[in-house]
Amino acid sequence: MNNGALVKLADVHKTYRTGEMEVHAVRGVSLEIRPGEFVALMGASGSGKSTLMNILGCLDRPTSGHYMLDGADVSGLDRDRLADIRNRKIGFVFQNFNLLPRTSARENVELPLVYSGQRLTNAQLREKADLVLGSIGLAGREDHHPSQLSGGQQQRVAIARALINDPEVVLADEPTGNLDSRTSIEIMGIFQQLNERGITIIMVTHEQDIANYAQRNVVMRDGVVLSDRAVTQRLNATREIQNIATSASDDGT
Amino acid sequence: MRSVLTALGIIIGVGAVIAMVGIGNGAKAQVETQIASLGQNVILIFSGSTTSSGIRTGWGGAGTLKIEDAEAIRREVPGVIGVSEEVVSTTQVAAGNQNWFTRVYGESADYFDIRQWPLADGAPFTPQDVRSANKVCVIGRTTATQVYGNEDPVGQILRIKEVPFTILGVLTPKGLSTQGVDQDDIVIMPYTSAMKRVLGGTNLRNINVQIGDGRQIEAAQQQIISLLRQRHNIRPGRDDDFTVRNQQEIAEAATETSRVMTVLLGAIAGVSLVVGGIGIMNIMLVSVTERTREIGVRMAVGAHGSDILTQFLIEAVTLSSVGGVIGIICGIGASRVLSIYAHWPTLISISSIAIAFLFSAAVGVFFGFYPARKASALDPIEALRYE
Numbered sequence: 001m002n003n004g005a006l007v008k009l010a011d012v013h014k015t016y017r018t019g020e021m022e023v024h025a026v027r028g029v030s031l032e033i034r035p036g037e038f039v040a041l042m043g044a045s046g047s048g049k050s051t052l053m054n055i056l057g058c059l060d061r062p063t064s065g066h067y068m069l070d071g072a073d074v075s076g077l078d079r080d081r082l083a084d085i086r087n088r089k090i091g092f093v094f095q096n097f098n099l100l101p102r103t104s105a106r107e108n109v110e111l112p113l114v115y116s117g118q119r120l121t122n123a124q125l126r127e128k129a130d131l132v133l134g135s136i137g138l139a140g141r142e143d144h145h146p147s148q149l150s151g152g153q154q155q156r157v158a159i160a161r162a163l164i165n166d167p168e169v170v171l172a173d174e175p176t177g178n179l180d181s182r183t184s185i186e187i188m189g190i191f192q193q194l195n196e197r198g199i200t201i202i203m204v205t206h207e208q209d210i211a212n213y214a215q216r217n218v219v220m221r222d223g224v225v226l227s228d229r230a231v232t233q234r235l236n237a238t239r240e241i242q243n244i245a246t247s248a249s250d251d252g253t
Numbered sequence: 254m255r256s257v258l259t260a261l262g263i264i265i266g267v268g269a270v271i272a273m274v275g276i277g278n279g280a281k282a283q284v285e286t287q288i289a290s291l292g293q294n295v296i297l298i299f300s301g302s303t304t305s306s307g308i309r310t311g312w313g314g315a316g317t318l319k320i321e322d323a324e325a326i327r328r329e330v331p332g333v334i335g336v337s338e339e340v341v342s343t344t345q346v347a348a349g350n351q352n353w354f355t356r357v358y359g360e361s362a363d364y365f366d367i368r369q370w371p372l373a374d375g376a377p378f379t380p381q382d383v384r385s386a387n388k389v390c391v392i393g394r395t396t397a398t399q400v401y402g403n404e405d406p407v408g409q410i411l412r413i414k415e416v417p418f419t420i421l422g423v424l425t426p427k428g429l430s431t432q433g434v435d436q437d438d439i440v441i442m443p444y445t446s447a448m449k450r451v452l453g454g455t456n457l458r459n460i461n462v463q464i465g466d467g468r469q470i471e472a473a474q475q476q477i478i479s480l481l482r483q484r485h486n487i488r489p490g491r492d493d494d495f496t497v498r499n500q501q502e503i504a505e506a507a508t509e510t511s512r513v514m515t516v517l518l519g520a521i522a523g524v525s526l527v528v529g530g531i532g533i534m535n536i537m538l539v540s541v542t543e544r545t546r547e548i549g550v551r552m553a554v555g556a557h558g559s560d561i562l563t564q565f566l567i568e569a570v571t572l573s574s575v576g577g578v579i580g581i582i583c584g585i586g587a588s589r590v591l592s593i594y595a596h597w598p599t600l601i602s603i604s605s606i607a608i609a610f611l612f613s614a615a616v617g618v619f620f621g622f623y624p625a626r627k628a629s630a631l632d633p634i635e636a637l638r639y640e
Binding site for chain 2: 083087189
């Protein structure tokens, strides 16, 4: 029935009402994303991509149209049901990391588990969080607070937090916006690894360089999808980092 | 630091409640011991007031109680274990070259049992002394010190209105009464001697009656009233020419006063607790605003509104409870200091501590609810975008 699509948007509209003005942020988007895809959602500011991202992330509900996530219609659910969907099926990665300050990396990662309704002991929470942190290259930094970590490390903590509940899809909103280019490529490397492990990733970005690490680019303008195409010259993060390293050593000699 | 300042409101509030209620309860307990020192199961009968030519005299003013009335009570009212006829006067007493103005009480030999007032030294006068109107007396500690200094007064002669009385004993000190009268500034002699040799007259100011069983007090009181009305030939419908009070009524009146004081002090202290609560509400509102992003993140990863509500409520209650505990400690300290330096009796009960603690926790819930509610109602998108 869902044709194997993990995410299926059918003629989704979103209208905001600010005073007398009606803003049509999204005007009829239909989109299907299959499990295991790595999609970059692109567009200038005001194109409606952030609004679409909020709907995809179950943070917002469409004004009209339907959103099927993993075969279930989530467009009409109430706040608490949406919170449960976010908790179990979606992992968020934000531009500004959004880690809790004065809270260790481990506790940040444990957060979605705490709200998952599973009654886990502190030891179990710790074990799970450390496992995910280790898989993302942060072993040994579990007790660091965000202020003690670099931007790249903070974003890794955020990715670990997104992965802790084994979500169906990871939503990344400008994940490299606050990072330098090298760290950005590293983060893309992590996303590509995760994608190879079968995790579906939807990433909002306005940089074509970054979008080229994805498999598919969806470009939006004025609330509608302008183009939807597969990436032809896909970049590989591991290779790009090696290139940077070689060019740096070339400069040195 | 900010939390400490916020908690300070609660600390002061709870501390004030504990100290104020402690002072009130202390005063009440003091009144109660003094009432108890009147003796147990005691009924007091005062003579008067009578209306003569439209002028009403106060209690004890008109000589309506006779020695025979007391004897009738002793004889006819069941359950009576002690009766003391009382006359009172103030007069100059002297011994050697010392003299002193004091109160002279005439009583029966039962008086010392009724008032539960043992002697520190010597012996009380006997029923025989009363029958014979012997010139003997016992004196209070204050009178003894004023007249005899460090000398032992027992066996000495005390001149009262130029009549020599032999001092049989010295009473144990009782201290100040509820009205602030020095109860040890006293000379007590047989009422017969007082009437015959000091005051003159045959009227009693009042009669003290002690009942053996506390449950019979009401019945005995009624019997005394009807007996006296009959003896005084008071027709039905006319006012009594005497007044009967039992000790419990006196105690209730006195404790009522101190209870009102306790409630009043507690209410004033309660106001400061409410002010403390408003402080908590203020800081929680600031905290919700400052942590909007955190709330957004928690919601994004799956927190329900109720989870956020609970989190902020727990923070508010923790703040107010910690303040409450510190306040209780401060309050106990403050009332200690007051009782040491101001000599105010204070009494801190477990129940007042428990109530103060529960109240401070309740303040946390009450004033924490609105900010917590506000946090839980935030829109996650807005909250995440908040700078």
